[in-house]
Amino acid sequence: TQGQVITCRAAVAWEANKPLVIEEVQVAPPQAGEVRVKILFTALCHTDAYTWSGKDPEGLFPCILGHEAAGIVESVGEGVTEVQPGDHVIPCYQAECRECKFCKSGKTNLCGKVRAATGVGVMMNDRKSRFSINGKPIYHFMGTSTFSQYTVVHDVSVAKIDPKAPLEKVCLLGCGVPTGLGAVWNTAKVEAGSIVAIFGLGTIGLAVAEGAKAASASRIIGIDIDSNKFDRAKDFGVTEFVNPKDHDKPIQQVLIDLTDGGVDYSFECIGNVSVMRAALECCHKGWGTSVIVGVAASGQEISTRPFQLVTGRVWKGTAFGGFKSRSQVPMLVDKYMKKEIKVDEYITHNLTLPEMNKAFDLLHEGSCLRCVLDM
Numbered sequence: 121t122q123g124q125v126i127t128c129r130a131a132v133a134w135e136a137n138k139p140l141v142i143e144e145v146q147v148a149p150p151q152a153g154e155v156r157v158k159i160l161f162t163a164l165c166h167t168d169a170y171t172w173s174g175k176d177p178e179g180l181f182p183c184i185l186g187h188e189a190a191g192i193v194e195s196v197g198e199g200v201t202e203v204q205p206g207d208h209v210i211p212c213y214q215a216e217c218r219e220c221k222f223c224k225s226g227k228t229n230l231c232g233k234v235r236a237a238t239g240v241g242v243m244m245n246d247r248k249s250r251f252s253i254n255g256k257p258i259y260h261f262m263g264t265s266t267f268s269q270y271t272v273v274h275d276v277s278v279a280k281i282d283p284k285a286p287l288e289k290v291c292l293l294g295c296g297v298p299t300g301l302g303a304v305w306n307t308a309k310v311e312a313g314s315i316v317a318i319f320g321l322g323t324i325g326l327a328v329a330e331g332a333k334a335a336s337a338s339r340i341i342g343i344d345i346d347s348n349k350f351d352r353a354k355d356f357g358v359t360e361f362v363n364p365k366d367h368d369k370p371i372q373q374v375l376i377d378l379t380d381g382g383v384d385y386s387f388e389c390i391g392n393v394s395v396m397r398a399a400l401e402c403c404h405k406g407w408g409t410s411v412i413v414g415v416a417a418s419g420q421e422i423s424t425r426p427f428q429l430v431t432g433r434v435w436k437g438t439a440f441g442g443f444k445s446r447s448q449v450p451m452l453v454d455k456y457m458k459k460e461i462k463v464d465e466y467i468t469h470n471l472t473l474p475e476m477n478k479a480f481d482l483l484h485e486g487s488c489l490r491c492v493l494d495m
Protein backbone atom coordinates (compact mmCIF):
# COMPACT_ATOMS: atom_id res chain seq x y z
CA THR A 121 0.00 0.00 0.00
CA GLN A 122 3.01 2.30 0.42
CA GLY A 123 2.76 5.28 -1.93
CA GLN A 124 -0.80 4.40 -2.90
CA VAL A 125 -4.16 5.82 -2.00
CA ILE A 126 -5.91 3.64 0.58
CA THR A 127 -9.67 3.32 0.58
CA CYS A 128 -11.02 2.52 4.04
CA ARG A 129 -13.91 3.27 6.36
CA ALA A 130 -14.24 6.38 8.46
CA ALA A 131 -16.96 8.13 10.45
CA VAL A 132 -17.56 11.42 8.65
CA ALA A 133 -19.18 14.42 10.35
CA TRP A 134 -20.85 16.08 7.36
CA GLU A 135 -22.50 18.82 9.41
CA ALA A 136 -22.61 19.96 13.01
CA ASN A 137 -24.97 17.91 15.14
CA LYS A 138 -25.99 15.55 12.33
CA PRO A 139 -25.29 11.85 12.98
CA LEU A 140 -21.87 10.77 11.72
CA VAL A 141 -21.94 8.61 8.58
CA ILE A 142 -19.65 5.61 8.03
CA GLU A 143 -18.21 6.26 4.58
CA GLU A 144 -15.58 4.81 2.29
CA VAL A 145 -12.86 7.46 2.25
CA GLN A 146 -9.70 7.80 0.20
CA VAL A 147 -6.58 8.43 2.26
CA ALA A 148 -3.68 9.86 0.23
CA PRO A 149 -0.11 8.67 0.88
CA PRO A 150 1.92 10.64 3.40
CA GLN A 151 3.96 13.51 1.99
CA ALA A 152 7.32 14.75 3.32
CA GLY A 153 7.28 14.84 7.11
CA GLU A 154 4.03 12.90 7.34
CA VAL A 155 3.07 9.49 8.64
CA ARG A 156 0.14 7.30 7.62
CA VAL A 157 -1.19 5.32 10.56
CA LYS A 158 -3.53 2.34 10.65
CA ILE A 159 -5.81 3.18 13.59
CA LEU A 160 -6.77 0.06 15.52
CA PHE A 161 -8.61 1.56 18.49
CA THR A 162 -10.02 4.98 19.20
CA ALA A 163 -11.88 6.36 22.18
CA LEU A 164 -14.25 9.33 22.22
CA CYS A 165 -13.57 12.44 24.28
CA HIS A 166 -15.98 15.25 25.13
CA THR A 167 -13.92 17.54 22.93
CA ASP A 168 -15.02 15.48 19.90
CA ALA A 169 -18.62 15.99 20.97
CA TYR A 170 -17.93 19.68 21.52
CA THR A 171 -16.63 20.22 17.98
CA TRP A 172 -19.36 18.02 16.51
CA SER A 173 -21.95 20.20 18.31
CA GLY A 174 -20.89 23.23 16.27
CA LYS A 175 -19.73 25.25 19.29
CA ASP A 176 -16.02 25.05 18.48
CA PRO A 177 -14.88 28.16 16.61
CA GLU A 178 -12.25 25.96 14.93
CA GLY A 179 -14.82 23.33 13.89
CA LEU A 180 -14.93 22.71 10.13
CA PHE A 181 -17.23 20.37 8.23
CA PRO A 182 -17.18 17.89 6.68
CA CYS A 183 -14.47 16.44 8.87
CA ILE A 184 -13.19 13.27 10.48
CA LEU A 185 -13.14 13.75 14.25
CA GLY A 186 -11.23 11.72 16.87
CA HIS A 187 -8.03 12.35 18.81
CA GLU A 188 -7.64 9.61 21.47
CA ALA A 189 -6.31 6.54 19.68
CA ALA A 190 -3.58 4.02 19.02
CA GLY A 191 -2.38 2.28 15.89
CA ILE A 192 0.48 1.06 13.73
CA VAL A 193 2.50 3.05 11.20
CA GLU A 194 1.59 1.92 7.66
CA SER A 195 3.99 4.14 5.72
CA VAL A 196 6.05 7.28 6.10
CA GLY A 197 6.81 10.22 3.84
CA GLU A 198 10.17 11.57 2.78
CA GLY A 199 12.48 12.68 5.56
CA VAL A 200 10.64 10.91 8.37
CA THR A 201 13.28 9.37 10.62
CA GLU A 202 11.74 8.79 14.02
CA VAL A 203 9.10 6.23 13.09
CA GLN A 204 8.92 3.50 10.47
CA PRO A 205 6.26 1.10 9.16
CA GLY A 206 5.24 -1.37 11.85
CA ASP A 207 5.92 0.94 14.79
CA HIS A 208 3.16 1.12 17.40
CA VAL A 209 2.10 4.71 17.92
CA ILE A 210 -0.27 7.11 19.62
CA PRO A 211 -1.29 10.17 17.57
CA CYS A 212 -0.74 13.40 19.50
CA TYR A 213 -2.95 16.42 18.98
CA GLN A 214 -0.35 18.48 20.82
CA ALA A 215 2.66 18.23 18.55
CA GLU A 216 6.26 18.41 19.75
CA CYS A 217 8.83 19.45 17.13
CA ARG A 218 11.64 20.23 19.60
CA GLU A 219 12.78 23.11 17.36
CA CYS A 220 10.21 25.90 17.60
CA LYS A 221 10.14 28.80 20.03
CA PHE A 222 7.55 27.00 22.18
CA CYS A 223 9.37 23.68 22.31
CA LYS A 224 12.69 25.36 23.10
CA SER A 225 11.26 27.66 25.78
CA GLY A 226 11.19 24.99 28.47
CA LYS A 227 8.04 26.75 29.67
CA THR A 228 5.23 25.01 27.79
CA ASN A 229 4.21 21.81 26.06
CA LEU A 230 2.50 23.72 23.26
CA CYS A 231 4.26 23.49 19.89
CA GLY A 232 4.05 26.02 17.09
CA LYS A 233 5.21 23.94 14.16
CA VAL A 234 1.94 22.61 12.73
CA ARG A 235 -0.72 24.29 14.88
CA ALA A 236 -1.77 26.78 12.19
CA ALA A 237 -2.53 23.95 9.76
CA THR A 238 -4.21 21.61 12.25
CA GLY A 239 -6.47 24.46 13.36
CA VAL A 240 -7.87 24.72 9.84
CA GLY A 241 -8.11 21.00 9.14
CA VAL A 242 -5.25 20.58 6.66
CA MET A 243 -1.63 19.37 6.45
CA MET A 244 1.32 21.80 6.63
CA ASN A 245 3.03 20.90 3.33
CA ASP A 246 0.41 21.93 0.81
CA ARG A 247 -2.37 23.16 3.10
CA LYS A 248 -4.57 20.39 1.76
CA SER A 249 -6.36 17.43 3.28
CA ARG A 250 -5.22 13.83 2.75
CA PHE A 251 -8.84 12.63 3.09
CA SER A 252 -11.37 12.69 0.28
CA ILE A 253 -14.55 11.05 -0.89
CA ASN A 254 -14.76 10.80 -4.68
CA GLY A 255 -12.46 13.78 -4.99
CA LYS A 256 -14.25 15.96 -2.42
CA PRO A 257 -11.86 16.88 0.42
CA ILE A 258 -12.81 16.07 4.00
CA TYR A 259 -11.11 18.15 6.71
CA HIS A 260 -8.72 16.75 9.30
CA PHE A 261 -9.41 17.44 13.01
CA MET A 262 -6.83 18.34 15.68
CA GLY A 263 -4.13 16.93 13.41
CA THR A 264 -5.26 13.41 14.32
CA SER A 265 -8.66 12.38 12.78
CA THR A 266 -8.68 9.00 14.44
CA PHE A 267 -12.27 8.08 13.53
CA SER A 268 -10.79 6.58 10.35
CA GLN A 269 -9.19 3.18 9.78
CA TYR A 270 -6.23 5.07 8.28
CA THR A 271 -5.17 8.62 9.01
CA VAL A 272 -2.26 10.88 8.06
CA VAL A 273 -0.50 12.88 10.76
CA HIS A 274 2.57 15.11 10.92
CA ASP A 275 5.69 13.31 12.12
CA VAL A 276 5.88 15.76 15.03
CA SER A 277 2.42 14.55 16.10
CA VAL A 278 3.07 10.89 16.68
CA ALA A 279 4.58 9.11 19.69
CA LYS A 280 6.29 5.74 19.26
CA ILE A 281 5.37 3.40 22.11
CA ASP A 282 6.27 -0.02 23.51
CA PRO A 283 4.96 -2.60 21.01
CA LYS A 284 3.99 -4.86 23.91
CA ALA A 285 1.43 -2.33 25.21
CA PRO A 286 -2.21 -3.28 24.54
CA LEU A 287 -3.44 -0.74 21.98
CA GLU A 288 -7.08 -1.25 23.01
CA LYS A 289 -6.16 0.26 26.39
CA VAL A 290 -3.31 2.70 25.83
CA CYS A 291 -5.32 4.60 23.22
CA LEU A 292 -6.60 6.51 26.27
CA LEU A 293 -3.12 7.94 26.75
CA GLY A 294 -3.79 10.10 23.68
CA CYS A 295 -5.85 12.58 25.70
CA GLY A 296 -8.01 12.18 28.80
CA VAL A 297 -5.84 10.36 31.31
CA PRO A 298 -2.62 12.35 30.68
CA THR A 299 -4.63 15.58 30.77
CA GLY A 300 -5.88 14.93 34.29
CA LEU A 301 -2.63 13.52 35.65
CA GLY A 302 -0.55 16.27 34.09
CA ALA A 303 -2.85 19.05 35.29
CA VAL A 304 -1.82 17.99 38.80
CA TRP A 305 1.80 17.03 38.24
CA ASN A 306 2.94 19.55 35.62
CA THR A 307 0.57 22.51 35.72
CA ALA A 308 -0.41 22.83 39.38
CA LYS A 309 2.54 20.88 40.81
CA VAL A 310 0.44 19.82 43.80
CA GLU A 311 2.54 19.19 46.92
CA ALA A 312 2.05 16.47 49.54
CA GLY A 313 -0.53 17.45 52.15
CA SER A 314 -2.47 19.78 49.83
CA ILE A 315 -6.25 20.13 49.83
CA VAL A 316 -7.58 19.64 46.31
CA ALA A 317 -11.04 20.33 44.86
CA ILE A 318 -12.13 18.75 41.58
CA PHE A 319 -15.15 20.11 39.73
CA GLY A 320 -16.60 17.42 37.44
CA LEU A 321 -15.97 13.72 37.95
CA GLY A 322 -15.79 12.48 34.37
CA THR A 323 -12.63 10.93 32.96
CA ILE A 324 -10.65 14.14 33.31
CA GLY A 325 -11.74 14.81 36.88
CA LEU A 326 -11.02 11.22 37.90
CA ALA A 327 -7.56 11.38 36.36
CA VAL A 328 -6.98 14.58 38.35
CA ALA A 329 -7.99 12.63 41.46
CA GLU A 330 -5.59 9.84 40.59
CA GLY A 331 -2.81 12.37 40.09
CA ALA A 332 -3.61 14.15 43.35
CA LYS A 333 -3.60 10.87 45.26
CA ALA A 334 -0.22 10.00 43.77
CA ALA A 335 0.99 13.45 44.85
CA SER A 336 -0.13 12.63 48.42
CA ALA A 337 -2.82 15.30 48.67
CA SER A 338 -4.38 15.18 52.15
CA ARG A 339 -7.98 15.81 51.05
CA ILE A 340 -9.43 15.34 47.57
CA ILE A 341 -12.89 16.87 47.36
CA GLY A 342 -15.01 15.85 44.36
CA ILE A 343 -17.81 18.15 43.24
CA ASP A 344 -20.46 16.97 40.79
CA ILE A 345 -24.16 17.64 40.21
CA ASP A 346 -24.64 13.93 39.55
CA SER A 347 -24.31 12.03 42.85
CA ASN A 348 -24.11 8.75 40.93
CA LYS A 349 -20.52 9.74 40.14
CA PHE A 350 -19.40 9.57 43.74
CA ASP A 351 -19.10 5.85 44.38
CA ARG A 352 -16.79 5.19 41.45
CA ALA A 353 -14.71 8.27 42.24
CA LYS A 354 -13.60 6.76 45.55
CA ASP A 355 -11.58 4.18 43.61
CA PHE A 356 -9.69 7.03 41.94
CA GLY A 357 -8.79 8.72 45.20
CA VAL A 358 -11.60 11.18 45.92
CA THR A 359 -12.02 11.35 49.70
CA GLU A 360 -15.05 13.67 50.07
CA PHE A 361 -18.02 14.61 47.94
CA VAL A 362 -20.11 17.71 47.50
CA ASN A 363 -23.19 18.01 45.31
CA PRO A 364 -23.91 21.71 44.71
CA LYS A 365 -27.60 20.82 44.47
CA ASP A 366 -27.61 19.86 48.17
CA HIS A 367 -26.64 23.40 49.19
CA ASP A 368 -28.28 26.82 49.13
CA LYS A 369 -25.00 28.68 49.47
CA PRO A 370 -22.80 29.26 46.41
CA ILE A 371 -20.52 26.27 45.95
CA GLN A 372 -17.38 28.37 46.51
CA GLN A 373 -18.66 29.32 49.97
CA VAL A 374 -19.51 25.70 50.78
CA LEU A 375 -15.91 24.73 50.00
CA ILE A 376 -14.39 27.65 51.89
CA ASP A 377 -16.40 26.63 54.96
CA LEU A 378 -15.34 23.01 54.59
CA THR A 379 -11.64 23.82 54.38
CA ASP A 380 -10.94 26.62 56.85
CA GLY A 381 -10.65 29.32 54.20
CA GLY A 382 -10.29 27.53 50.90
CA VAL A 383 -8.49 24.82 48.98
CA ASP A 384 -4.84 24.83 47.91
CA TYR A 385 -5.64 23.66 44.38
CA SER A 386 -8.82 23.41 42.33
CA PHE A 387 -9.43 21.94 38.89
CA GLU A 388 -12.32 22.75 36.56
CA CYS A 389 -13.00 19.61 34.52
CA ILE A 390 -16.37 20.48 32.99
CA GLY A 391 -16.08 23.41 30.57
CA ASN A 392 -18.61 25.64 32.37
CA VAL A 393 -17.52 29.26 32.83
CA SER A 394 -19.55 29.89 35.98
CA VAL A 395 -18.01 26.80 37.57
CA MET A 396 -14.60 28.14 36.51
CA ARG A 397 -15.34 31.23 38.58
CA ALA A 398 -16.40 29.15 41.57
CA ALA A 399 -13.27 27.01 41.19
CA LEU A 400 -11.08 30.11 41.40
CA GLU A 401 -13.02 31.68 44.26
CA CYS A 402 -12.94 28.55 46.45
CA CYS A 403 -9.13 28.77 46.51
CA HIS A 404 -7.34 29.86 49.65
CA LYS A 405 -6.34 33.52 49.92
CA GLY A 406 -2.63 34.11 49.38
CA TRP A 407 -1.77 31.00 47.40
CA GLY A 408 -4.70 28.94 46.13
CA THR A 409 -4.30 27.98 42.48
CA SER A 410 -7.10 27.05 40.09
CA VAL A 411 -6.45 25.16 36.88
CA ILE A 412 -8.90 25.33 33.97
CA VAL A 413 -9.02 22.03 32.10
CA GLY A 414 -12.57 22.10 30.69
CA VAL A 415 -13.12 23.50 27.21
CA ALA A 416 -15.86 26.14 27.02
CA ALA A 417 -17.92 26.96 23.95
CA SER A 418 -17.32 29.77 21.51
CA GLY A 419 -18.42 33.11 22.92
CA GLN A 420 -18.12 32.04 26.58
CA GLU A 421 -15.92 34.17 28.82
CA ILE A 422 -14.64 33.90 32.39
CA SER A 423 -14.94 36.61 34.99
CA THR A 424 -14.19 37.30 38.64
CA ARG A 425 -13.33 40.32 40.76
CA PRO A 426 -9.69 41.24 40.16
CA PHE A 427 -9.44 41.38 43.96
CA GLN A 428 -9.46 37.57 43.89
CA LEU A 429 -6.11 37.67 42.08
CA VAL A 430 -4.78 40.70 43.94
CA THR A 431 -5.18 38.67 47.10
CA GLY A 432 -3.02 35.88 45.81
CA ARG A 433 -5.22 33.39 44.03
CA VAL A 434 -3.77 32.18 40.74
CA TRP A 435 -5.68 31.23 37.59
CA LYS A 436 -4.03 28.77 35.20
CA GLY A 437 -5.00 26.52 32.34
CA THR A 438 -3.64 23.34 30.84
CA ALA A 439 -3.58 21.60 27.46
CA PHE A 440 -2.81 17.87 27.46
CA GLY A 441 -1.80 18.27 31.10
CA GLY A 442 1.37 20.09 30.16
CA PHE A 443 2.96 16.84 28.92
CA LYS A 444 5.39 17.06 26.01
CA SER A 445 3.68 14.59 23.75
CA ARG A 446 6.32 12.73 21.76
CA SER A 447 8.75 12.66 24.68
CA GLN A 448 6.36 11.81 27.47
CA VAL A 449 3.53 9.68 26.06
CA PRO A 450 5.91 6.69 25.74
CA MET A 451 6.85 7.20 29.40
CA LEU A 452 3.15 7.18 30.38
CA VAL A 453 2.70 3.93 28.44
CA ASP A 454 5.62 2.47 30.41
CA LYS A 455 4.05 3.63 33.67
CA TYR A 456 0.84 1.87 32.69
CA MET A 457 2.77 -1.31 31.84
CA LYS A 458 4.36 -1.15 35.31
CA LYS A 459 0.88 -0.64 36.81
CA GLU A 460 1.87 2.77 38.18
CA ILE A 461 -1.12 4.48 36.53
CA LYS A 462 -4.64 3.27 35.80
CA VAL A 463 -6.04 3.09 32.28
CA ASP A 464 -8.36 0.06 32.10
CA GLU A 465 -10.52 1.49 34.87
CA TYR A 466 -11.57 4.45 32.70
CA ILE A 467 -12.95 2.19 29.93
CA THR A 468 -16.62 1.58 30.63
CA HIS A 469 -17.78 0.62 27.14
CA ASN A 470 -16.41 -1.13 24.05
CA LEU A 471 -18.03 -0.81 20.62
CA THR A 472 -17.02 -0.94 16.95
CA LEU A 473 -16.65 1.77 14.30
CA PRO A 474 -20.14 1.25 12.78
CA GLU A 475 -21.57 1.96 16.26
CA MET A 476 -20.03 5.43 16.36
CA ASN A 477 -23.31 7.29 16.86
CA LYS A 478 -24.25 5.01 19.73
CA ALA A 479 -20.85 5.81 21.25
CA PHE A 480 -21.63 9.55 21.05
CA ASP A 481 -24.99 8.92 22.75
CA LEU A 482 -23.21 7.02 25.51
CA LEU A 483 -20.86 9.93 26.12
CA HIS A 484 -23.81 11.93 27.39
CA GLU A 485 -24.93 9.19 29.75
CA GLY A 486 -23.73 9.46 33.33
CA SER A 487 -22.37 5.92 33.48
CA CYS A 488 -19.92 6.32 30.59
CA LEU A 489 -16.32 7.37 31.08
CA ARG A 490 -14.48 6.23 27.98
CA CYS A 491 -15.96 4.15 25.17
CA VAL A 492 -13.27 2.45 23.06
CA LEU A 493 -14.10 1.59 19.45
CA ASP A 494 -12.50 -1.34 17.69
CA MET A 495 -11.88 -0.01 14.20
Ligand code: NAD
Pocket residue numbers: 165166167170295296299319320321322323324325343344345346349364389390391392395412413414415416438439440441489
Ligand atom coordinates in the same frame (compact mmCIF):
# COMPACT_ATOMS: atom_id res chain seq x y z
P1 NAD B 1 -17.46 14.53 31.35
O1 NAD B 1 -18.68 15.10 30.72
O2 NAD B 1 -17.30 13.06 31.41
O3 NAD B 1 -17.34 15.07 32.85
C1 NAD B 1 -17.91 16.25 33.27
C2 NAD B 1 -18.55 16.03 34.65
O4 NAD B 1 -18.99 17.30 35.13
C3 NAD B 1 -19.77 15.11 34.67
O5 NAD B 1 -19.60 14.13 35.66
C4 NAD B 1 -20.94 16.06 35.01
O6 NAD B 1 -21.95 15.41 35.78
C5 NAD B 1 -20.23 17.14 35.78
N1 NAD B 1 -20.90 18.45 35.80
C6 NAD B 1 -21.56 19.05 34.79
N2 NAD B 1 -21.99 20.28 35.17
C7 NAD B 1 -21.57 20.45 36.45
C8 NAD B 1 -21.69 21.52 37.39
N3 NAD B 1 -22.32 22.65 37.08
N4 NAD B 1 -21.11 21.36 38.60
C9 NAD B 1 -20.48 20.21 38.93
N5 NAD B 1 -20.35 19.16 38.08
C10 NAD B 1 -20.88 19.28 36.85
O7 NAD B 1 -16.23 15.19 30.60
P2 NAD B 1 -14.67 14.77 30.47
O8 NAD B 1 -14.46 13.84 29.34
O9 NAD B 1 -14.17 14.40 31.80
O10 NAD B 1 -14.08 16.20 30.01
C11 NAD B 1 -14.18 17.33 30.82
C12 NAD B 1 -13.80 18.58 30.08
O11 NAD B 1 -12.41 18.58 29.81
C13 NAD B 1 -14.47 18.78 28.73
O12 NAD B 1 -14.80 20.16 28.60
C14 NAD B 1 -13.38 18.42 27.74
O13 NAD B 1 -13.59 19.04 26.50
C15 NAD B 1 -12.18 18.95 28.46
N6 NAD B 1 -10.86 18.42 28.07
C16 NAD B 1 -9.82 19.30 28.09
C17 NAD B 1 -8.53 18.88 27.79
C18 NAD B 1 -7.39 19.82 27.82
O14 NAD B 1 -6.31 19.47 27.32
N7 NAD B 1 -7.52 20.98 28.41
C19 NAD B 1 -8.34 17.53 27.44
C20 NAD B 1 -9.42 16.66 27.45
C21 NAD B 1 -10.68 17.12 27.77
Ligand code: AHE
Pocket residue numbers: 165166167168176177178179214230235295415416417418439440
Ligand atom coordinates in the same frame (compact mmCIF):
# COMPACT_ATOMS: atom_id res chain seq x y z
N1 AHE C 1 -10.70 24.59 19.21
C1 AHE C 1 -11.15 24.91 20.54
C2 AHE C 1 -10.06 24.70 21.55
C3 AHE C 1 -10.12 23.35 22.09
C4 AHE C 1 -9.02 23.15 23.11
O1 AHE C 1 -8.76 24.00 23.96
N2 AHE C 1 -8.38 22.02 23.02
C5 AHE C 1 -7.41 21.60 23.99
C6 AHE C 1 -7.38 20.12 23.97
S1 AHE C 1 -8.92 19.39 24.38
C7 AHE C 1 -8.61 17.76 24.20
O2 AHE C 1 -9.71 17.06 24.48
C8 AHE C 1 -6.01 22.08 23.64
O3 AHE C 1 -5.05 21.35 23.64
N3 AHE C 1 -5.89 23.34 23.37
C9 AHE C 1 -4.64 23.92 22.97
C10 AHE C 1 -4.57 24.01 21.47
O4 AHE C 1 -3.51 24.33 20.94
O5 AHE C 1 -5.59 23.75 20.83
C11 AHE C 1 -11.62 26.34 20.64
O6 AHE C 1 -12.44 26.60 21.51
O7 AHE C 1 -11.15 27.15 19.83
Ligand code: ZN
Pocket residue numbers: 165166167168187188295296
Ligand atom coordinates in the same frame (compact mmCIF):
# COMPACT_ATOMS: atom_id res chain seq x y z
ZN1 ZN D 1 -9.74 14.96 24.38
